[in-house]
Amino acid sequence: MARLAQTAGLTDIQEEILATVRTFVDKEIIPHAQTLEHGDTYPADIVDGMKEMGLFGLTIPEEYGGLGESLLTYALVVEQIARGWMSVSGVINTHFIVAHMLKQHGTPEQKQKYLPRMAAGEVRGSFSMSEPELGSDVAAIRTRATKSDAGYTINGQKMWLTNGGTSNLTAVLVKTDEGAEKPHQNLTTFLVEKPEGYGEVVPGLTIPGKIDKMGYKGVDTTEMVFDGFEIAADQVLGGVTGQGFRHMMDGVEVGRVNVAARACGIAIRAFELAIDYSQQRRTFGKAIAEHQAIAFKLAEMATKVEAAHLMMVNAARLKDSGQRNDVEAGMAKLIASEYCAEVTQESFRIHGGYGYSKEYEIERLMREAPFLLIGEGTSEIQKTIISRGLLRDYQSRG
Numbered sequence: 001m002a003r004l005a006q007t008a009g010l011t012d013i014q015e016e017i018l019a020t021v022r023t024f025v026d027k028e029i030i031p032h033a034q035t036l037e038h039g040d041t042y043p044a045d046i047v048d049g050m051k052e053m054g055l056f057g058l059t060i061p062e063e064y065g066g067l068g069e070s071l072l073t074y075a076l077v078v079e080q081i082a083r084g085w086m087s088v089s090g091v092i093n094t095h096f097i098v099a100h101m102l103k104q105h106g107t108p109e110q111k112q113k114y115l116p117r118m119a120a121g122e123v124r125g126s127f128s129m130s131e132p133e134l135g136s137d138v139a140a141i142r143t144r145a146t147k148s149d150a151g152y153t154i155n156g157q158k159m160w161l162t163n164g165g166t167s168n169l170t171a172v173l174v175k176t177d178e179g180a181e182k183p184h185q186n187l188t189t190f191l192v193e194k195p196e197g198y199g200e201v202v203p204g205l206t207i208p209g210k211i212d213k214m215g216y217k218g219v220d221t222t223e224m225v226f227d228g229f230e231i232a233a234d235q236v237l238g239g240v241t242g243q244g245f246r247h248m249m250d251g252v253e254v255g256r257v258n259v260a261a262r263a264c265g266i267a268i269r270a271f272e273l274a275i276d277y278s279q280q281r282r283t284f285g286k287a288i289a290e291h292q293a294i295a296f297k298l299a300e301m302a303t304k305v306e307a308a309h310l311m312m313v314n315a316a317r318l319k320d321s322g323q324r325n326d327v328e329a330g331m332a333k334l335i336a337s338e339y340c341a342e343v344t345q346e347s348f349r350i351h352g353g354y355g356y357s358k359e360y361e362i363e364r365l366m367r368e369a370p371f372l373l374i375g376e377g378t379s380e381i382q383k384t385i386i387s388r389g390l391l392r393d394y395q396s397r398g
């Protein structure tokens, strides 16, 4: 029945994984999403189901107990999950980014220490770049690690950690004194272990509580305060300081494909709701889908869903082929998140007054879509990345 957002050339294993996830989403996520979201309730049963399916280890290599699947498989899984409820994709996204950073940049000891337990969902990852005074301008990070007898002491405040309270391993980007001229060369990623929960969870490290958000509920987003927090030197990702910016940018590059996939998922759901409602609701003696103004909206929405999906798939495949995908991931994230906001808005309009009622799913999607315009870099930042890449490749000979 589903004609939109199909992907050509998938392997049998990819098809099988997607079919399993699609069934899980239809049976275990969509029927519960409204109640859990309105109650701002953590989807514990759904998360357990994802653990059982092995989704926490989807991209972790088989030698560490994962399924060893590609970024494309992951992105298509995320698209399905976000179609059910975006917050559930938020639970695995930061975990996936941290696993990717460990896989690509961790020392052999760090990989052995964390990846098997991450694949099992016992260790759950979050990542932290943003601070109260900066998000886009990552190189301006102020939280600082200084050398101490134990290794390093960290002081400062981080902001907007998705899964900050429900993770037990956070990759944190902080300033170290490398003496490098460029600010981004003075940044280091630390692997901070902590128990789940809120308050002063270990000496010198406080997770103050959940930030009350407009949407994206159920999943926790928190601050993280370091006050004389001691950490061993072997918790530096990759074992070498001054490489943190590069590590994090690699992480958010795959994260951007994932945000694009989430936007595709929400847009698909908004379209599904609109095309269904528009055939049921009647005005002036016929279904509203028979009014050309509404039929044309559906046509435009479907075209946007399709275009965003294809660009997301393209960016994922490029990364899987071993090439850098900064421009393509930026383009996919830009178009998918902007189209998602537009498609969701159109679906809302098609629902008339009922779209404003909390009984209808579109009300939730309307509050979720705006986050995708911001997370993993705003649209303005994507345009900066895209134009920089293009100017690099199309240098004028004049």
Ligand SMILES: Cc1cc2nc3c(=O)[nH]c(=O)nc-3n(C[C@H](O)[C@H](O)[C@H](O)COP(=O)(O)OP(=O)(O)OC[C@H]3O[C@@H](n4cnc5c(N)ncnc54)[C@H](O)[C@@H]3O)c2cc1C
Residues within 6 Å of the ligand: 094, 127, 128, 129, 130, 133, 134, 135, 136, 137, 159, 160, 161, 162, 163, 213, 216, 221, 371, 374, 375, 376, 377, 378, 379, 380, 381
């Ligand atoms: C729900 C939620 C979850 C999040 N989860 C995480 C997380 O897990 N980990 C994490 O590290 N961060 C997380 N973030 C933070 C997120 O990445 C930042 O909010 C985002 O990067 C934007 O940064 P900012 O909020 O500081 O906005 P600012 O950087 O202050 O930007 C404000 C405005 O100015 C524009 N702007 C900024 N610089 C430029 C420029 N050079 N040119 C043109 N326009 C510009 C921006 O596009 C934006 O419109 C999360 C945010 C939210 C809302």
